[in-house]
Amino acid sequence: MSLLKKKAIQSEEREPLTTHSAVIAKQQKKTREYQKQLRAKYAEHWKAEKTIIDLAEGVELSAYINEHTDNMSDNRCGIHSMKINPYELAVIKKAMEIKESRSSRELFIEYCKTITKSTH
Numbered sequence: 272m273s274l275l276k277k278k279a280i281q282s283e284e285r286e287p288l289t290t291h292s293a294v295i296a297k298q299q300k301k302t303r304e305y306q307k308q309l310r311a312k313y314a315e316h317w318k319a320e321k322t323i324i325d326l327a328e329g330v331e332l333s334a335y336i337n338e339h340t341d342n343m344s345d346n347r348c349g350i351h352s353m354k355i356n357p358y359e360l361a362v363i364k365k366a367m368e369i370k371e372s373r374s375s376r377e378l379f380i381e382y383c384k385t386i387t388k389s390t391h
Contacts, residue, residue: 310348317348320357324364332368335361 327335336358345356355363363375372378 309346313346313348317357321360324357324361327361327364328368332361332365336365 324332324335339358339361342356342358345358348354348356363378366372367375367378370378370381372381
């Protein structure tokens with residue numbers, strides 16, 4: 272005969288065992304969700320600044336660059352594979368204007384060519 276009543280002994284509910292890969296997958300999912308939220312947050316700001324920069328030319332673009340030097344380290348966001356912040360977009364646009372480049376890619380390639388020529 273037992274001193275404990277059988278009804279009093281109840282097995283505790285346990286969580287199912289998880290594998291290491293399941294834990295990693297769960298962490299990755301949380302990270303992706305967090306990054307998605309951050310991208311959405313910064314995308315709105317980037318689009319607003321991009322609209323201002325797209326409309327600016329010449330002196331206005333120079334003024335934007337001078338007024339926003341504190342923003343050089345803003346989070347990068349955008350539609351390009353190379354993420355840039357609004358300040359960097361303004362600098363690139365001004366450089367394209369000075370060099371009369373048709374695209375930032377063309378400007379970048381031209382710049383890289385001058386670097387490679389100077390090293391040889």
